[in-house]
Amino acid sequence: DIQMTQSPSTLSTSVGDRVTITCRASQSISTWLAWYQQKPGKAPKLLIYKASSLESGVPSRFSGSGSGTEFTLTISSLQPDDFATYYCQQYNSYSLTFGGGTKVEIK
């Protein structure tokens, strides 16, 4: 199975900051990568697919990049609604696997 490793696990930051989260795959997954946002007690929400495509309705401050084994999710200017946990997921091959998550919290 492909292992997905996210860093950092926790990010303490402030409104207006630029935030970058990294996701590394244990082998190449081309651009078959998605990013999700999850708030406490809620289901995850799809943000980015195919590494860099923005899901409909997601604010343009979210962007994704990367290919192969290294990927990033960037939030250009953090808003109060963005404090949440973020997960990457590879869909190159089975078993479908997620990163361990990055919690973005208020500094």
Add this chain to the structure above:
Amino acid sequence: EVQLVESGGGLVQPGGSLRLSCTASGFIFSSHWMNWVRQAPGKGLEWVANINQDGSVKHYVDSVKGRFTISRDNAKNSLYLQMDSLKTEDTAVYYCARHPGDQSALFDYWGQGTLATVSS
């Protein structure tokens, strides 16, 4: 509006069984692969199983193979997860989730989840 509503969670003893259901609306259910994804308390997300449009192809994570069975009834717009030989480590919120119409194996819509607790 796409809606996925899970039910069937509850408390069960180790070794017991539980059957989860997911009722879909707002889209053509029979056109989409469907999934179960779980999240143990305070932990990350783990994909459990998926099933293709007519139920002829199924995939499972290794940790549930031989114990869990995914199925669907397109006439009832429903997805199921039969969970047998349950272990304490199966305790989690179980989400029903959809693959998009292009059959990419990502999850574009999720239900609100149902909690299955395995404990003596």
